[in-house]
Amino acid sequence: MATIIDARGLSCPQPVLLTLEAIKAGAEAELIVLVDTDTSRENVCRAAASQGYGVAKVDQDGEGYRLTVRRGVS
Structure with missing residues (x-):
């Protein structure tokens, strides 16, 4: 089951921090991240890539x- 992170309504860097926190806490192999801006989308993608x-x-x-x-997705 995927971990869901609802970061809608939050401005950067909060969506990134929540995503990194879930990854570092040993979240499932799959995360669903909900964001509402292009900037948050791009920043979460970069942050996730930096963590593998x-x-x-x-x-x-x-x-x-x-x-x-x-x-493991590139």
Whole structure:
């Protein structure tokens, strides 16, 4: 089961910090990160990559994005 991080309504760097916190806490191999700005989407993607995770899928979710982040995806 994926860990869901709802970072909608939060400005950077909060979405990045929440994502990194989940990764460092030993979250599942898959995270679902919900963000509502292009900047947050880009920053979360970069932060995940720096930890050996990658964004497997980006879906439009209303006015925001649903990022599927997985360990080992480049």
